[in-house]
Amino acid sequence: MSRRRVVITGLGCVTSLASSSDKLFASLCEGKSGISKIECFDTAEYPVKFGGEVKDFEISEWISTREGRRMDRFTQMALASAIQAVEDSGLKFEGEDAERTSVIIGSGIGGLKEIEEQHIRLLEKGPRKVSPFCVPKLMGNAASGCVSIHYGLKGPNMCVVTACASAGNAIGEAFYNVLSGRSDISVTGGSEAALTPIGLASFCSLKSLSTRNDDPTNASRPFDKDRDGFVLSEGAGIVVIEEYEHAKKRGADIYCELLGYGATGDAHHITAPEPEGLGAGEAMKLALKDSGLNPGQIDYINAHGTSTQLNDVAESKAIRKVFGDDAYNLAVSSTKSCLGHLLGASGGVELIATSKAIKESVIPPTANLENVDPECDVKMDFVPKDAREKEVNYAMSNSLGFGGHNCSLVVGKV
Structure with missing residues (x-):
C-alpha cells in the first residue's frame, strides 16, 4: 500500500514583523527587523529593554471582543493565525467531515500573562477576586481547544509542550496524524506570549538574552562571532496541512509537500x-x-x-x-x-x-x-x-x- 502524501495549503501568522505570511516573508527577505523597545510593561529595572513585541495586534479584528477577553494573549494570536491559515487554504469546513480534521498546536509556556495578572489580583484583593476564567486562559491547550471550538473540528485535538521545539513537534505529530489516515486535514503550529514581566525577568536571570539596548535591531546575530544572546519575542505561526488527493480534488493552491x-x-x-x-x-x-x-x-x-x-x-x-x-x-x-x-x-x-x-x-x-x-x-x-x-x-x-x-x-x- 502506497504512503499517503501530505501537503501544506494554508499559512497564517502574527509576529512583531508582520501579521500575514506574504508580508512576513517579504520583510524577512528585505532583512527588516521586528525588534524594538518593549512598550507593554515598564523595563526600567531590567538589564534588557527590547524584544519582538507585537504592537499592532487586536483580537477584535478576528472575533468578538467579548470572546477575545476570555483568552490569554497566546490563544488570541493562535486563533488569529489559524483563521488566516484556513482562509488562505480556501477550506470550507461546512463541507468537511469534522471528525477527520485535527487541531494540534504547541506552546512552550502557555498563558503566562494570565498567571501573572491573576497572581497580582490574588495578593491585592484575595482569593475570591481571582477570575473564573483563570485556568481556561492559562492552560497550554487553550489554543488548540479554542481553534477546535471556533471551527467545530472534532478530530484529534491536543497541545504539544516541548519548549522551543513545541510548534515543530506539533506539526510533526499532525503530519503523522494525516499520514496514518486518522485525519485528512490538520490545523497545526504554535503560539507563545511570554514577553511579560516574569518572562523577561526569568530569561534575564538565565543570562541568555542579548543586552544590546543601544542597538536592538542588530541584537539577534545567529552564527556571528559577536553574538551575545537571543532576543525574546512573541507571536504565532499556524499552517493547514492535508492529504494530497484531498487538496488536489478541491483545487487547493499547494505551497509544498511535508516529506519527513x-x-x-x-x-x-x-x-x-x-x-x-x-x-x-x-x-x-x-x-x-x-x-x-x-x-x-x-x-x-x-x-x-x-x-x-x-x-x-x-x-x-x-x-x-x-x-x-x-x-x-x-x-x-x-x-x-x-x-x-x-x-x-x-x-x-x-x-x-x-x-x-x-x-x-x-x-x-x-x-x-x-x-x-x-x-x-x-x-x-x-x-x-x-x-x-x-x-x-x-x-x-x-x-x-x-x-x-x-x-x-x-x-x-x-
Missing part, C-alpha cells in the same frame, strides 16, 4: 544543548530517512539559529556531521535574525518561511551576520545579510528546545 519528520532527545542538560549536536543531528537524520532523501538533495536549512553561544555552535556541528561535504553546498539561514526567538511558536513561523522559500525560490538571509564564528565554520553558507534567489526543491526546518528536545521537518516542492 524526526524527533529526538539530548538526555544531556535541562537548558544547554548537547555540545556536539548529537541529538539535533539524529533528528535531522531521522527526518531525511523519513522523507526518502539523501543529504545532498537538501537545498536549504532554516536553522534554529538562536544567536546564543551554545546553540549556534552545536547546531552547526550537527549539520556538518549529518551532511558531510554537502554541508558546504547548501544554504543555511536563521530568520531569528529578524524576528528574535518566539520560543514555542518559532517552529511554526519558521516553517512558513521555509514553505515560502520553496514556493517563491528565494532564501531569506541571516540578516545581522557580519563575521561568522569560526566554531560555526566560516566555510558554511549562512546566507549573510541579503536574500538570495535560488530554486529550492527540498528544505529542512530545525527546532531545538530546553529539555533537550530536537525536531526536524523536511519539505519539498510539489
